[in-house]
Amino acid sequence: MPSSEQSIDKRPWLLLSPSLMAITLLVVIPMAFILVYSFYENIDLAVDKVAFQFGNWSEVMTDGYYRIAIWKTLRLSVIVTVLAAVLGYIPAYFIAMTKFRDKWLLLLLLILPFWISFIIRTLSWIHIFGNQGALNGLFQLLGLTDAPLSLMYNEFTVIVGFIHVFLPYMILNIYVSLEGIDENLEPAARTLGATPWQAFREVTLPLSMPGLAAGCLLVFVLTGGSYVTPLILGGPSDFLFGNLIYDAIVTELNWPMGATLSFTLLLLLGLVVVLYSRLMGLNQLSKAFK
Amino acid sequence: MKLRIWTLLKTYTILVYIFMFAPIGVVLVLAFNSSQFGGFPIEGFSFRWFVKLSENEAIIRALRTSLVLGACTAVIATTLGILAALALVRYTFRGKDLITTVLIAPVLVPETVLAVGLLIFMRWLHVPRSFGLLLLGHSIIALPFVVLVVQARLTGIRRDYEEAARSLGANPLQTFFAVTFPLMLPAVFAGALFAFTISFDNITATIFWRPSGMETVPTQIFGMLRNSVSPEINALGFVMICITVGVPLMAGALARYYMRNTK
Numbered sequence: 001m002p003s004s005e006q007s008i009d010k011r012p013w014l015l016l017s018p019s020l021m022a023i024t025l026l027v028v029i030p031m032a033f034i035l036v037y038s039f040y041e042n043i044d045l046a047v048d049k050v051a052f053q054f055g056n057w058s059e060v061m062t063d064g065y066y067r068i069a070i071w072k073t074l075r076l077s078v079i080v081t082v083l084a085a086v087l088g089y090i091p092a093y094f095i096a097m098t099k100f101r102d103k104w105l106l107l108l109l110l111i112l113p114f115w116i117s118f119i120i121r122t123l124s125w126i127h128i129f130g131n132q133g134a135l136n137g138l139f140q141l142l143g144l145t146d147a148p149l150s151l152m153y154n155e156f157t158v159i160v161g162f163i164h165v166f167l168p169y170m171i172l173n174i175y176v177s178l179e180g181i182d183e184n185l186e187p188a189a190r191t192l193g194a195t196p197w198q199a200f201r202e203v204t205l206p207l208s209m210p211g212l213a214a215g216c217l218l219v220f221v222l223t224g225g226s227y228v229t230p231l232i233l234g235g236p237s238d239f240l241f242g243n244l245i246y247d248a249i250v251t252e253l254n255w256p257m258g259a260t261l262s263f264t265l266l267l268l269l270g271l272v273v274v275l276y277s278r279l280m281g282l283n284q285l286s287k288a289f290k
Numbered sequence: 291m292k293l294r295i296w297t298l299l300k301t302y303t304i305l306v307y308i309f310m311f312a313p314i315g316v317v318l319v320l321a322f323n324s325s326q327f328g329g330f331p332i333e334g335f336s337f338r339w340f341v342k343l344s345e346n347e348a349i350i351r352a353l354r355t356s357l358v359l360g361a362c363t364a365v366i367a368t369t370l371g372i373l374a375a376l377a378l379v380r381y382t383f384r385g386k387d388l389i390t391t392v393l394i395a396p397v398l399v400p401e402t403v404l405a406v407g408l409l410i411f412m413r414w415l416h417v418p419r420s421f422g423l424l425l426l427g428h429s430i431i432a433l434p435f436v437v438l439v440v441q442a443r444l445t446g447i448r449r450d451y452e453e454a455a456r457s458l459g460a461n462p463l464q465t466f467f468a469v470t471f472p473l474m475l476p477a478v479f480a481g482a483l484f485a486f487t488i489s490f491d492n493i494t495a496t497i498f499w500r501p502s503g504m505e506t507v508p509t510q511i512f513g514m515l516r517n518s519v520s521p522e523i524n525a526l527g528f529v530m531i532c533i534t535v536g537v538p539l540m541a542g543a544l545a546r547y548y549m550r551n552t553k
Contacts, residue, residue: 008383015377019370019393019433026430027396030407037410087306094303106303113310115534117491119508120527124313126519127320132329134316167310196295225400228493232515242402249406249498255413262406266399273398286394286438 031266037259046253056260066244066261070268073241076155077224080162084170084219085212087163092174092211093204097183110175113168122161122232129157153235161233162223169222170215177211177284178204214284217276224269241265314531320521321528328519339525349526352510356490359421359506363428363489364482370429371436371481372474378437379444397434404431405495419501427499428492432485439484443477476545483538490534 041051060066095106113121128134131148139145151157181204189199227242245265248258320328324336343349374393378386396404408427409419417423451473455465493508500509507530511523 009381012377012381012383015373016389019374019437020389022370022426022430022433023392023396026408026426027399027404030404030411031399033411033414034403034407037414087309090299091303091306094299106307109307109311112535113314115487115538116314117508117527117530117534119491119493119511120317120530121314123511123515123519123523124317124527127316127329128313130329130519132327134330137330164310164313167306171306221398221400225402226494227402228497228512232512242400245402245406246497249409255410258406259410262403266403269398269400285397286390286441 034259034263034266037256038263040256040259042254042256046255048255056256059257060260060264066264069239069241069244070264072239073224073268076159076162076240077220080159080166080223081216081220083159084163084167085216088167088170088215089174089212092171092178095171096175096178096181107175110168110171113165118165119228119232121165122229125157125161125164125233126152129160153233153238155234155238158230158234158238161229162226165229166219166222169218173215173218173284174208174211177208177214181207210280210284213276213280217273218285220272221269224272225265241268317524317527318531321524323521323524326521328521328524339521340529343522343525343529346522348505349507349510349522352505352507353529355421355504356507359424359428360486360490362425363432364485366425366429367432367436367485368440368478368482371433371440371485372478374433374437375440375444375477378441380449393437394434396430401431401494402498405498409498419499421501421504423501424496424499424504424506427495428489429485431492431495432488435488436481436485440477440481443480444474447473479541479545483541487534487538490530 037048038056039052039054041049041053041055043049095103095110098106100106126133129151130136131150131152133151135151136145136148139149185203185207186199189203190196194202224240225242227240227246230238230240230243231246241261242265245258245261248254248261319332320330321339322335322337323332324334324338325332377383378390378393405427408423408430412419412423447470451469452465455469456462460468490506491508492506493512496506496509497512500506505513507526511526514520514523
């Protein structure tokens with residue numbers, strides 16, 4: 001239909017309009033309301049007053065408690081991201097390079113965790129590290145201890161829980177970008193005299209950077225926005241910024257403060273996303289689905 | 291030398307896979323433990339916790355809520371997602387890159403923030419928390435994923451078939467239902483399954499959006515966890531894994547079998 005190409009074609013916009021409307025109504029406008037609510041004043045439990053005051057913001061800026069929470073969140077997100085990258089790169093490389101006939105099985109197993117309940121995967125670590133967990137059971141069986149050791153509810157179990165849940169994102173993203181590399185490049189570098197390690201470091205690793213970066217971004221943002229994992233696997237001092245939001249909204253019913261904290265988290269993690277998209281563009285993120 | 295490195299990589303990969311699946315395997319095994327506690331040691335084989343589970347009305351109610359919510363979310367998110375993906379795959383238009391970014395952007399908004407935002411907006415509108423809010427919220431969380439999955443599958447469909455149908459005299463609507471839609475079916479299923487799983491699994495936003503007294507399976511489990519892992523949770527975990535892993539695997543196997551037989 002060449003005639004329709006002359007004027008502006010309305011059909012794509014017609015097809016897009018329900019989704020765009022939904023995103024506007026359910027994401028964009030609510031974000032604006034978070035900002036508006038952050039200036040409201042909290043009177044009592046679940047009671048707030050329309051106002052334009054900076055009380056909530058000055059509390060978030062000055063109270064050391066919130067600064068500690070931001071620091072803890074950034075620290076934990078970095079740890080989880082780095083460990084996930086280190087743990088995830090080699091499997092991704094292996095799956096991409098293997099000539100193994102049942103490669104599809106490795107890929108299927110990689111997608112499988114996405115289908116398994118997050119909360120079940122998280123609580124499963126209680127069965128490993130808990131008082132009645134596999135490790136304590138093993139220790140007692142071997143006669144190493146009489147009473148169960150307390151290995152649970154600390155920062156370590158929180159980190160393990162996060163990595164366990166987010167590792168597939170990392171591996172999948174790295175795999176996608178390794179899979180796209182011309183498989184003749186590494187042998188070519190080898191014939192030119194590079195050692196295997198050099199060939200990997202100077203050819204494959206730089207070419208897989210986009211996937212690695214996309215995986216890191218996803219893991220960082222997903223960790224930084226969480227609050228459920230520390231509640232299940234962490235102790236009282238293992239809280240993230242998301243936990244403060246949960247406390248403000250669900251426990252204290254302090255909506256203006258919850259809004260202020262939410263907007264702070266959005267700004268912090270948004271900054272990371274913007275930085276990333278400046279460097280890499282957002283296209284890489286969608287590749288893992290193809 | 292090369293072989294040794296390769297063996298090392300292989301061992302490492304296997305260890306990472308064990309890390310990913312061993313804890314899940316433990317849940318599956320413990321579901322059949324006859325002990326009255328949810329952990330080790332294993333005292334014997336028993337179905338008693340499945341029986342106990344089937345008698346637990348709160349869990350059954352939560353399971354029903356989750357299934358209905360997941361199914362409705364799948365319908366809404368897949369409908370919106372397919373329309374949007376069609377626009378992205380079939381047409382070139384100005385601002386396409388921007389639109390793609392906008393469609394995917396909700397993935398990058400922390401779910402906690404997304405949840406609080408929608409909740410505050412509803413509060414401003416004086417709309418109380420409801421099943422409807424959960425449905426809308428889950429749909430918007432699932433939408434970007436559906437768009438990505440469906441878009442990836444739609445790109446593979448060749449337009450020749452549609453053009454052939456059109457040149458043989460079918461109108462656009464006939465073409466869509468007789469040619470395009472059947473070709474799209476795998477993409478539709480993939481998108482719907484994904485949306486269902488995302489909804490069925492969601493807890494982060496659900497805790498904020500659910501009305502008091504309404505539980506989905508994840509929030510129900512979360513509530514039960516406060517004390518310890520009860521053996522019923524293990525049994526429930528087993529059932530959930532059967533639903534979210536077994537059903538897609540069976541659907542995939544059936545689809546493959548069906549396609550082989552029709553060829």
